Amino acid sequence: MKNHLLFSIQNKLSSLSSAERKVGVFILEHAKDVIEMSTEELSTKAGVSPATVIRFCQSVSNEGFTAFKLKLSAESMVDKKLYQEINPRDSIEQVKDKLSLRIQHTIEQTNQKLSDNSIQQAAQLLKQSDRIYIYGMGASNVVAEDMTQKFLRVGKTVIHSLDHHLITASLSAQHENSVLFLISNSGEKQESIKLAKMAKELHVARIVMTHNANSELASLSSIKLIHDTSEENKTIRSAATTSLIAQLYALNILYYSYIVLDFDENIDKLSASHKIVRDYF
Template identity: 45%
Template sequence: MVEENIILRIKSKLDDLSKAEKKIGEYILQHSVETVNYNTSELAEKAGVSPATIVRFCRSIGLSGFSQLKIQLYADSSGVAENLYTDITPNEEVTLIAEKLALRFNQSISQTANHLDTNRIEEIAKLLDHCSVIYVYGLGASHVVAEDFTQKFSRIGKPVVNTLDHHLLVSSLINAHEQSLFVAISNSGETNEVIKLTQVAKQRGIHTVGISQNENSTLVKLVDYPVIHHGGEAVMLRSAATTSLISQLFVVDVLYYAYVNRNSKEILNMLKDSKINIQSLFRKENG
């Protein structure tokens, strides 16, 4: 398992906690160093909750108990400047911006890797073997991920249809073969165009995959194969959009390599032939 930073894990889960658990989370974020020295009763008193709520809080953030929380708080606070956990603010030095983003990127990928449903990834990779065409759609930052998906799978011989024109994509989906696959990408899982296109694909009997951060979203509940990623809490300067993008790209990479692994010999030969032909083509043009 990849180690997650406990401070950023608490921040990313705050909105999902109960009111009492949220009070604990907020207290720990403001007093992480002091919390290491408290017992359960002392922390409960400081945060204004019951000791039982401390136990529930630990389980809600994926820990076995308060002892594990203290161990991770101690490990993560050792040698790490507290201001690295804060949002990017105006007039910061580039060095500090880079450190903060690196910390958030590592956290987002760690969370995604630790919670990714690998069985679901294997199911989708197996499904790709029998797909005649893959349709993929993402809007805004998610379109960058759709482009990355298209580039990766196209170069190994999978036909991929990817366009920002959702009207054109609707026409393609209506006439698509049932052996096709539609991959919908939306961080929120509530993007209107993504939902409408997914509904069309479902009506046509096409298999659907949804990549989203929100496991309770409309998209996740609608698709046949939901894939959940993680990626930082929302902040003023949109670092969450940046980290969620990194997490989505990571999911596409995992899916890509899972598929390649199933067909490694054939795909490696294909990539080798492709490289030789491209090099030969450009040598002729330059000659």
């Protein structure tokens, strides 16, 4: 899948060093010109050292400057406004184009970050567990609710609540052969961290879905499911939308990986569930 280099630069600017940020800003404003530049020329234009240009390319694309320019040339004709945040002057068509670009980028980044091995381990753990406890706050609760209805339909016992006290009480009483599934974009929500600590003390396996592999919550996990690294924007917060999409996308990969572990049996359960709902409602 194609990776959107210019969007990656825009998305990572705030996490770069001040010198590398100068390179990124210059490239975003002069993408076509940079294709024809040498490392020395770009460093002079951006006001940094040639070594900074090399470090920037490694930070953004894990490649050298020549390979970086090849990727850049493929995107040089794209309207750079598409990589900017949504603003009041945008037409509906521009909003569509910006969001579709971000969503595609989010899915591509999630495919790179989400470990196949972690998905397989999580699916097996969910299969072997008698009970699944699910917790997520804010937008992550949307994903928690989606996960709840999905796994209920294939016959799993699922306990989901926004009340972390209720989760704590229930898990402490029925922790044998249970698994705790925590969803947190930042991985730093104290309620989720405390639940993970409690579950660890009870020797309950913890599956954590987050974008922050270095978060405290991730460090408390048995299995980490890492999705894209979109950052929150302080105005319209389109990244909040794409992070939710990343979580839902990662969840569906996990769900279908679970389904195929016992495909015929799970399909029969889904069909029976669908028939009951159709017949009575």
